Amino acid sequence: MFIGRNSELKRLERMYASGKLEFATVYGRRRVGKTTLINKFISDKKYIFLACQKSSEEDNLIELSKQISIYIGYSVSFSSFIEALRAIVHYASAERLIFVMDEFPYLAKKNDNAVSSVLQNILDHEGKNSKLFLILSGSSIPFMEDEVLGRNSPLHGRITGEFRLQPMDYYVSTQFVPSYSAQDKALIYGITGGVPRYLELFDDRETLKENLLYNIFDMNSVLFNERENYLKEEFSDVSTYSSILNAISSGCTKISDIASRAGIQSGSLPSYLTKLREVGIIDKIIPIGESEKKGIWRICDLFFRFHSFFVARNISTIVSGRMPDAYDKVVEPYLNDFMGKVFEDIVRQFIEKYAELPFPLGEVGTWWGGSSHLKKEIEIDVVAKSAISRESIIASAKYRERKMPLSELDLMRLYAAEMGGNEKCTYWFFSKSGFEDDFKEIASKSDDIKLFSIEELYNPSIQ
Numbered sequence: 001m002f003i004g005r006n007s008e009l010k011r012l013e014r015m016y017a018s019g020k021l022e023f024a025t026v027y028g029r030r031r032v033g034k035t036t037l038i039n040k041f042i043s044d045k046k047y048i049f050l051a052c053q054k055s056s057e058e059d060n061l062i063e064l065s066k067q068i069s070i071y072i073g074y075s076v077s078f079s080s081f082i083e084a085l086r087a088i089v090h091y092a093s094a095e096r097l098i099f100v101m102d103e104f105p106y107l108a109k110k111n112d113n114a115v116s117s118v119l120q121n122i123l124d125h126e127g128k129n130s131k132l133f134l135i136l137s138g139s140s141i142p143f144m145e146d147e148v149l150g151r152n153s154p155l156h157g158r159i160t161g162e163f164r165l166q167p168m169d170y171y172v173s174t175q176f177v178p179s180y181s182a183q184d185k186a187l188i189y190g191i192t193g194g195v196p197r198y199l200e201l202f203d204d205r206e207t208l209k210e211n212l213l214y215n216i217f218d219m220n221s222v223l224f225n226e227r228e229n230y231l232k233e234e235f236s237d238v239s240t241y242s243s244i245l246n247a248i249s250s251g252c253t254k255i256s257d258i259a260s261r262a263g264i265q266s267g268s269l270p271s272y273l274t275k276l277r278e279v280g281i282i283d284k285i286i287p288i289g290e291s292e293k294k295g296i297w298r299i300c301d302l303f304f305r306f307h308s309f310f311v312a313r314n315i316s317t318i319v320s321g322r323m324p325d326a327y328d329k330v331v332e333p334y335l336n337d338f339m340g341k342v343f344e345d346i347v348r349q350f351i352e353k354y355a356e357l358p359f360p361l362g363e364v365g366t367w368w369g370g371s372s373h374l375k376k377e378i379e380i381d382v383v384a385k386s387a388i389s390r391e392s393i394i395a396s397a398k399y400r401e402r403k404m405p406l407s408e409l410d411l412m413r414l415y416a417a418e419m420g421g422n423e424k425c426t427y428w429f430f431s432k433s434g435f436e437d438d439f440k441e442i443a444s445k446s447d448d449i450k451l452f453s454i455e456e457l458y459n460p461s462i463q
Contacts, residue, residue, distance in 0.1 A: 003196070004172045005037050008163055012041045015161050019096060021127055023158055026137040027144040028165035029280055029301070030230060031197035034137045037165065038100055046071070047098035048088060052107040057081075060107050071097075082118050089122055092132035104136040105143040113147055113154075120154035139233070142278045167194035167302075170346040171354060174458060177204035182455045183432065184208050186399075187335065190342035191216075193302030198223065209327060216311060217323040217331075224318065227307040234279050240264060242312070244272055245299060248282065249308035253296035273297060288365035288383045289421060302342060309338050336399055336432075343399040344381045347430045350457050351384050351393065358426055362387035371418050380415050390423040392416070397430040404431040406439040409449065428452065 078084035176199040192198035247261035259266040286295040299305040368379035382395035443449040
């Protein structure tokens with residue numbers, strides 16, 4: 001079943017309909033659905049598909065010759081990539097033809113990216129007037145951005161469509177587990193981060209606990225070693241990167257604290273953080289309206305966050321096969337704590353994509369700072385600013401077992417005043433467990449206060 005990616009498909013189809021030379025890149029983290037998207041797009045069209053391998057250039061050329069042979073209907077063998085690529089361009093002179101090089105970095109790294117120069121030469125000359133639609137895909141984000149899209153790449157300036165695939169958002173992810181409750185849908189998003197390959201493993205005919213015990217908390221499951229296997233694909237020093245992720249997951253957000261917890265020198269840590277940021281695993285979160293020096297480091301890939309929070313801390317229990325008995329003690333009591341920041345992410349996506357807003361949306365983020373009134377550090381979960389005025393939505397998102405009290409409104413008003421910079425504030429509140437009656441009564445009488453249950457975030461009418 002193909003889910004989501006409608007806007008990407010629509011743009012690819014429009015490029016295809018142009019009938020002229022087109023060149024698209026499709027890239028993003030592993031398991032995000034790049035090949036699935038490409039296969040869906042080419043399914044009713046004429047194409048040549050090369051799945052690039054980590055083997056030799058000669059092996060890849062042999063495979064390309066096989067795929068060309070399938071396309072033309074008889075066996076051919078090429079002595080070089082430039083000969084094979086020229087043949088493809090020749091075929092594309094007579095009819096629309098898609099040529100896909102899936103996981104292009106595997107091949108390009110084998111020959112020091114010489115194949116990019118070959119492609120550039122052919123696109124600039126023989127391919128210029130052809131009906132070729134070239135697609136390069138890759139899971140190595142740094143390589144695709146530097147060696148394919150970068151200014152120093154031979155292919156720079158020739159790409160007509162750039163698709164960096166992100167994981168599914170919280171709402172689209174529900175299509176993988178449609179029968180789950182709103183709370184379990186939120187949990188599934190928090191666990192998988194919206195990555196399609198991970199979502200496909202969850203069966204909504206079984207409970208969340210049963211799914212987790214089968215898919216993650218079992219040493220023989222696919223996702224048990226997924227974090228380490230993913231890191232091995234990207235980095236050589238896996239143990240150091242694992243230690244850094246575990247440190248951030250434990251609550252360390254500043255360089256000095258992360259370095260101390262991970263057991264590495266503070267001076268060497270920034271380069272590790274930069275590389276983790278480049279592949280989209282971590283990010284530096286900056287309070288809205290503040291400078292970068294106030295930023296903190298956080299795991300932004302939700303699957304990595306869940307894995308670091310639960311799997312890394314319970315390795316011995318999982319490996320010994322005792323997790324089924326221990327789950328209610330080492331997982332269940334901590335799910336609400338884990339979901340706190342995830343729920344904020346969900347609310348941010350709801351505001352950005354689905355909510356009916358009182359103004360054109362500008363910047364969306366979070367804010368924290370010192371309170372002179374309360375004499376402590378305070379935080380606003382989500383702040384959404386208008387693009388045309390000094391108006392903001394101040395949002396509180398709480399994933400807790402108890403109903404949200406009316407006192408939360410007073411806090412948000414105080415926090416908004418401490419943040420400053422607004423002429424008008426609208427206050428939105430999101431609660432897993434609902435709201436106290438007096439809060440609902442006050443909100444019903446005010447146009448500037450809105451209350452949202454978790455179920456409303458998953459209401460189809462918000463599309």
